Amino acid sequence: MTKGIVTGIISNLVHVEVDGPVSQNEICYIDLHGVKLMAEVIKIAGNTAYTQVFESTRGLQPGCTVEFTERMLEVKLGPGMLSKNYDGLQDDLNKMDGLFLTRGEYTDPLDEHSVWHFTPLAKAGDAVQAGDWLGSVPENWINHKIMVPFKMEGQYSIKSIAAEGDFQITDTIAVLANAEGAEFPLNMIQYWPVKLPIRAYASKPRPFKMMETGVRTIDTLNPIAEGGTGFTPGPFGTGKTVLQHSISQNAEADLIIVAACGERANEVVELFVEFPELDDPRTGRKLMERTIIICNTSNMPVAAREASVYTAMSIAEYYRSMGLRVLLLADSTSRWAQALREMSNRMEELPGPDAFPMDLPAIISNFYSRAGYVFLNNGTPGSITFIGAVSPAGGNLKEPVTESTKKAARCFYSLSQERADSKRYPAVDPIDSYSKYLEYDEVKEYLDGNIAPGWVHDVLTAKDLLLRGKEAKDQINILGDDGVPLDYHSRFWKSELVDRIILVQDGFDPVDKSTPIKRQAYMLQLVLKICREELVFANYEELQPYYTRLINGLRQMNYQEFQNAKFKEYEAQLMAIVAERRAK
Amino acid sequence: MAGTAFQKIYTKLNQITKATCTVTATGVGYEELATVSGRLAQVVKIMGNSVTLQIFSGTEGIGTDAELVFFGKPPTLKVSDQLGGRFFNAYGDPIDGGPEIEGQEVEIGGPSVNPVRRKDPSELIATGIAGIDLNNTLVTGQKIPFFADPDQPYNQVMATVALRTKADKIILGGMGLSNDDYLYYKNTFESAGVIDKIISFVNTTDDPPVERLLVPNMALAAAEYFAIEKNESVLVLLTDVTLYCDALSIVSNRMDQIPSKDSMPGSLYSDLAKIYEKAVQFPEGGSITIIAVTTISGGDITHAIPDNTGYITEGQLYLRRDTDIGKVIIDPARSLSRLKTKVMGKRTRADHPQVMSASVRLNSDAVNAKTKMENGFDLSDYDERTLKFARDYAEQILAIDVNVDTDQMLDTTWALFQKYFTREEVAIKDEFMQLYWKKA
Ligand SMILES: Nc1ncnc2c1ncn2[C@@H]1O[C@H](COP(=O)(O)OP(=O)(O)OP(=O)(O)O)[C@@H](O)[C@H]1O
Numbered sequence A: 001m002t003k004g005i006v007t008g009i010i011s012n013l014v015h016v017e018v019d020g021p022v023s024q025n026e027i028c029y030i031d032l033h034g035v036k037l038m039a040e041v042i043k044i045a046g047n048t049a050y051t052q053v054f055e056s057t058r059g060l061q062p063g064c065t066v067e068f069t070e071r072m073l074e075v076k077l078g079p080g081m082l083s084k085n086y087d088g089l090q091d092d093l094n095k096m097d098g099l100f101l102t103r104g105e106y107t108d109p110l111d112e113h114s115v116w117h118f119t120p121l122a123k124a125g126d127a128v129q130a131g132d133w134l135g136s137v138p139e140n141w142i143n144h145k146i147m148v149p150f151k152m153e154g155q156y157s158i159k160s161i162a163a164e165g166d167f168q169i170t171d172t173i174a175v176l177a178n179a180e181g182a183e184f185p186l187n188m189i190q191y192w193p194v195k196l197p198i199r200a201y202a203s204k205p206r207p208f209k210m211m212e213t214g215v216r217t218i219d220t221l222n223p224i225a226e227g228g229t230g231f232t233p234g235p236f237g238t239g240k241t242v243l244q245h246s247i248s249q250n251a252e253a254d255l256i257i258v259a260a261c262g263e264r265a266n267e268v269v270e271l272f273v274e275f276p277e278l279d280d281p282r283t284g285r286k287l288m289e290r291t292i293i294i295c296n297t298s299n300m301p302v303a304a305r306e307a308s309v310y311t312a313m314s315i316a317e318y319y320r321s322m323g324l325r326v327l328l329l330a331d332s333t334s335r336w337a338q339a340l341r342e343m344s345n346r347m348e349e350l351p352g353p354d355a356f357p358m359d360l361p362a363i364i365s366n367f368y369s370r371a372g373y374v375f376l377n378n379g380t381p382g383s384i385t386f387i388g389a390v391s392p393a394g395g396n397l398k399e400p401v402t403e404s405t406k407k408a409a410r411c412f413y414s415l416s417q418e419r420a421d422s423k424r425y426p427a428v429d430p431i432d433s434y435s436k437y438l439e440y441d442e443v444k445e446y447l448d449g450n451i452a453p454g455w456v457h458d459v460l461t462a463k464d465l466l467l468r469g470k471e472a473k474d475q476i477n478i479l480g481d482d483g484v485p486l487d488y489h490s491r492f493w494k495s496e497l498v499d500r501i502i503l504v505q506d507g508f509d510p511v512d513k514s515t516p517i518k519r520q521a522y523m524l525q526l527v528l529k530i531c532r533e534e535l536v537f538a539n540y541e542e543l544q545p546y547y548t549r550l551i552n553g554l555r556q557m558n559y560q561e562f563q564n565a566k567f568k569e570y571e572a573q574l575m576a577i578v579a580e581r582r583a584k
Numbered sequence B: 001m002a003g004t005a006f007q008k009i010y011t012k013l014n015q016i017t018k019a020t021c022t023v024t025a026t027g028v029g030y031e032e033l034a035t036v037s038g039r040l041a042q043v044v045k046i047m048g049n050s051v052t053l054q055i056f057s058g059t060e061g062i063g064t065d066a067e068l069v070f071f072g073k074p075p076t077l078k079v080s081d082q083l084g085g086r087f088f089n090a091y092g093d094p095i096d097g098g099p100e101i102e103g104q105e106v107e108i109g110g111p112s113v114n115p116v117r118r119k120d121p122s123e124l125i126a127t128g129i130a131g132i133d134l135n136n137t138l139v140t141g142q143k144i145p146f147f148a149d150p151d152q153p154y155n156q157v158m159a160t161v162a163l164r165t166k167a168d169k170i171i172l173g174g175m176g177l178s179n180d181d182y183l184y185y186k187n188t189f190e191s192a193g194v195i196d197k198i199i200s201f202v203n204t205t206d207d208p209p210v211e212r213l214l215v216p217n218m219a220l221a222a223a224e225y226f227a228i229e230k231n232e233s234v235l236v237l238l239t240d241v242t243l244y245c246d247a248l249s250i251v252s253n254r255m256d257q258i259p260s261k262d263s264m265p266g267s268l269y270s271d272l273a274k275i276y277e278k279a280v281q282f283p284e285g286g287s288i289t290i291i292a293v294t295t296i297s298g299g300d301i302t303h304a305i306p307d308n309t310g311y312i313t314e315g316q317l318y319l320r321r322d323t324d325i326g327k328v329i330i331d332p333a334r335s336l337s338r339l340k341t342k343v344m345g346k347r348t349r350a351d352h353p354q355v356m357s358a359s360v361r362l363n364s365d366a367v368n369a370k371t372k373m374e375n376g377f378d379l380s381d382y383d384e385r386t387l388k389f390a391r392d393y394a395e396q397i398l399a400i401d402v403n404v405d406t407d408q409m410l411d412t413t414w415a416l417f418q419k420y421f422t423r424e425e426v427a428i429k430d431e432f433m434q435l436y437w438k439k440a
């Protein structure tokens, strides 16, 4: 193994003089008086390796010795990851003893001694390749597949495989042989370098299904596809985190991976506390059972922040290879970009816009491209849907991280300060935001077929109402209430109906916080029906009180269980209000 | 901070800039402290045997033959109960004429709390100020800044808030404090008769700016001692964080780092997060709450300092002089305590969240009405009523000098609702209407 000696230190950038070969992204350990600090090679010049240390470098001195590992930064994969709380390097936070995170303390991501009930899914003599399923163990409510390690290239045959029974992850469960007859005993553990995508699948079609999130402004107006990508840029306090938390609670996914990347510790604690208590609306089990939390809070070392999103993505790819629907949420990818910027500046690289590294757009689009809908080699579908939060500096969307992400992600949910200020949550701007999937023929077909006939048309009608309402509002603001035709006021108030009833959603109300798609369809159709009514008003002053009543009635419906007695009562009252002004 | 035995001493500097110097030395650790001609300095860069130090008080008059003494350790603070009631400079040395502190020596700027060892903040902090208690309730373990114009009385407001809370310890981290403000705090604390629970680390405008960089971590190291060892609830006041950031940019500039937005270092987010994330609620009952002041110029919150702060803290409070009543209020429209939902209606009366949002909504209708009026449009009857409501609301509830408990704030707000609005306009859940809307 190559060894080295520390020669320079600038914050967490450490120069190491090496005595042998090193590779880009190789992991090394720096010995600081017996404490081993993990670091990653990020540049090599002559016999100097530039490393980014995943820990504080306080007290480090030139002359400290360094050992290289010949491995890149890897995740350790196997049963037992569900419900775990990891740091950015996949250390199990619950296994750490102290109140404080201790430098150089790395813990096992898996539980070496827990016992799993293994059922073989293949038999001796079968031909297999990387990613093929050898067997399965129940992990919480998931059938966790034990797979041929992704690192094994080429074809193998199964020499032997364990019979159904209880095993620890380190027990051998199968022996594979290659064409030359060399044997490879396998246990339930495998490793994967996080910066590389796992490609053990047959094909990656365009996403064609919708993934329900329970959030109306997304599902109804700009749906995200299963296996699709989206991002939520927004100034601070506009609701990115609340939106991600509510998606994580209600989305139609088998597994949720939450990457808290450079954000507040208290927000992660909220997940730690709530998820073990909250019910998964689909399975009735606790949310924590289908969740993995990766957290690198903002006060943890920045290099590990960059690693955290890759760790999360690699774990997502691992579970996707089992034929599961994985939802990956990262809050916030801007912090990851900032971590890259910090390192790039320390290495005195030529800076791009706003001092971010020149290759930022490429890094971001590579990352987003790891999401997607796939058919595995055995034909089973699996998916990673990815939604990233972006925190634009100064709330200005014309900054490098937002612009680069816009090129990579297919859904754009722009959170607006104005909406947040007027407490119209979720503050997703209905005019600026879009879902490219609404333009996919296969998605349109899916929506019309699965939600309601003519659904896409209804959605476009709603968008149109919103746009025309905004235009009318602008005119009213310029010309004054009585300076515009009455029709402008009608247009404005119709858009208010769509906005306040369909888009505005109370993230903290037990009923309203998540709306199943059937209910979303019902409410949209009801609102559109009212908007199509020909209502008569004598002057503009009559509209505000009248529409306020309509809005109140519809909001009461939103707070009731779908189709319960109260719901129907409010609906009847509402129709009576509509009748008051219907043209005779 | 005195030196100890076995110190390495050098007397030949290779390079001197306005804030840093470079020396050829070996066996030096990163972030190690030293003195250069008696001035405190810290290692910020090591390249081979070339060691760069930042000299906190500046390099004026430092010669190439200056005596450089390495301490063999990073900045530390001695912590014990003796800290109570004392005033220190940025280095943790007493400035009140009292004796040195005896106690355990701890490194400042230490590691982060393991997130799984934190507790979800849930203890309410009462201040008697409605702009906080009613609209933006604070919680122990929270971190929140005041965004204030430099001419607003933020130090007075902070002192008021601090003294009205039931914190076990109040730790002041003063950065670039004017001497007058320093004396104001000192007098206010002394005359409140609570001096023993107050500890101050102060860098005034008379002191060199780079010294400020030590202040937050000194204050927070002391806070951690009381929160962890004594399970106390500790309130840390940091004022003014903008001046701290200015010092950061001075140092990074002197080290030829590429500045990012507004000439701030690219690491500003991480630098500030390391401070603010020390706010914590421990399961054993101890807590660290941080209330800071970030002065902003011309109300521009897109500037890198307030912008990064907003992305880190759990909300922000805006001070505003209400010209209608001629008093300072906490602006209900733009202020937000993000943790308020953890206690509102749970630790306070059940109608609290609804009353709060109704009053904020009606108040913002008043703001719209005002704009309408200024643009020369006619006001409707409703507009007129919102304006009257907003004025009473500011006077009787929001003004910073009002000091009442939350129940009373709620009752007064209900009375104002009823005075100016119909039930439909107030639009609060029926169950609360029945309880608090008085029958005529
Ligand atoms: N759907 C919602 N319903 C009600 N209140 C909300 C909603 N979304 C956001 N809020 C309010 O806005 C506050 C800030 O939301 P959130 O923490 O999600 O913002 P953010 O965009 O993640 O900010 P930052 O960039 O600083 O992390 C919340 O604490 C809450 O008070």
Ligand SMILES: [Mg+2]
Pocket (backbone or CB within 6 Å): A240, A241, A242, A263, A331
């Ligand atoms: Mg957030």
